[in-house]
Structures are given as C-alpha cells and as structure tokens.
Amino acid sequence: MDSLSTRHLLGIKNITENDINLILETAKEFKEVINRPIKKVPSLRDITIANLFFENSTRTRLSFELAEKRLSADTINFTSAGSSVKKGETLLDTVNNILAMKVDMVVMRHSSPGAPHFLSNKIKANIVNAGDGTHEHPTQALLDAFSMQEKIGDLRGKKIAIIGDILHSRVALSNIFCLQKLGADVRVCGPKTLIPKYLTSLGVQVFENVKEALAWCDVANVLRIQLERQQLKYFPSLREYSLYFGINKSILDELNKKIVLMHPGPINRGVELSSDAADSSHSIILDQVENGVAVRMAVMFLLAQKN
Secondary structure, eight states, rough: OOOOOOOOBBTTTSSSHHHHHHHHHHHHHHHHHHSSOOOOOOTTTTTEEEESSOOOOSSSHHHHHHHHHHHOOOOEEEGGGGGGGGTTTHHHHHHHHTTTTOEEEEEEEEEETHHHHHHHOOSSSSSEEEEEEBBBBBHHHHHHHHHHHHSSSTTOOEEEEEEOOTOOHHHHHHHHHHHHHTEEEEEESGGGSOOGGGGGGGGEEEEEEEHHHHHHHHEEEOOOOOOGGGGOSSSHHHHHHHHOOBBBBHHHSSSSOOEHHHHHSSOOOOTTBBBHHHHHHOHHHHHHHHHHHHHHHHHHHHHHTTT
C-alpha cells in the first residue's frame, strides 16, 4: 500500500500532490463505510487520539471525534476553557502531561500560527493540525477538494474562486495550496482591505467584483467574515459588505451556467450568503460536512500507518 511522505499533517504547503491524492482516494473508501448500516471499522482499535482544542470549534471538533469513533480509536478530549492552561500552564507542559497517558496521535487547534509545527519537533506522537491561527487548516482544504471532485471530477484546469475574508482565513491559504497542487486555477475576490499582499507571490489573481468572479468560476468557495479576528474596521458595515460581496439567489440565477457553491461554515446568513443561495441547488455545503468525516478518517488512518 502507498504511504504518506510525512508523519504529521501540519499543513498543505509541506505535503506532496501524491499525498493529497492518496488521502482523497482513501477517503472514498471511508465514505462508503460511513454510509453502511454498520458505520465502524476496527482500523485504529489500538490507537489513542487526543483532541486538543485551545480555540472554539464545533464542526471541526465534532467531525474529528466522529471520525475517530468510526475508526474504533480511543479518544480523550481537551478544551482549554476549563483546564490548567488558565492557571498559566505552557503548551508543551499540557501536551507532555497528556502524552504521559500514552497517546499516539494529537489533533490540535490553536490560536497561534505554527503551534502544531512547534510541537512536532518536541513530541513523538503524530500531529494533525485542526487549524492554527490565521495560518492553515489542512483537513478543511482536503474535504473541500474531495467535495469538488465528487461534483465536477478532475480539478486540473478547473476555475475556483475563493470569495470573502481572505486575510483572516486559514481555509483560504490551505485551499490555495491544495487546489494549485491538483492543477486548478485559483482566484480570490473580496474587499481590498481583506486581500493579503502576498497572494500575488502565490500566483493568485484578484477579482474586485463578485459578479465577475462568479461569471468566471466553476466553483465558488465562500468564506465567513471573521469578525472575532479583526482588530480594525476593514469595511464600513456588514450591510455594506453584503451589498457589494454578498451572494443571493438572484445573482446566481443571472449566470448563464450552473456553478457549485461551497462554504466551510458557520455561515453568517444574510452577510456573505443569503438563505436562498445557501439552501439552493447550487450548494454542496452539507456534502462538505459529510465528506469531512470521511477525509479525517483517511488522514488519521494513513498517519497511524507511519508508526
């Protein structure tokens, strides 16, 4: 069997196209598993996985927990809110205490960019980055690519627009790396204040008009305005953002083609997407949620083989 080129999934930037394809192929097999009457396999029966969430999460945390249960792994869940982190314990001390309980793999979300990379040099367990600050969110990019492939086939040459708050989004950066490695043409769209300067160095063009972006693309991946990460005012008001960059059903109906509409969640309904767009036949948002479990099963299964 093929194996990954790495012991950890820290980001998409440092894995190969072969790694991505192996994860997506393996996810297809696990998607069949989770749609059977008996949804469990004993693949990770002797593996213990710690979910360390130092930042709020609903979808990602539940998705990982469910993926681990489907693989028959033993799990322990840690959230910083009620922990010794509040008493001043360091990240390394927290993790070492958990590893002393003989944990094999760590799934980690942290507000500091690079936290999983720091840990990967300090501990023996496999590490899966479940989001580090505004840096990367690799499993989201993989499940997005998987969902696109299901809908439109091979992504080579396909046109993908990422629309919204690019500056504060770890999903955007991981998506750009992943889709470019799979041969897609990726462009972004959003207010100038929410487009980071480094994008041109990644070969990513910028649309300033959302209707032009939608007319160009095969898939629109719409991102949430991350007000909790914004220390400054990047645009006058949510209403104004919605007016210039929000997507509704009438805009989609004006297109002379059917595009695929995606969103990593949670949706600010009425801001980046109207309800009639989010719930339309263009949308594969709930497919993304289902595919997230299969993709995360694939990632943890393949990393466990590296031990």
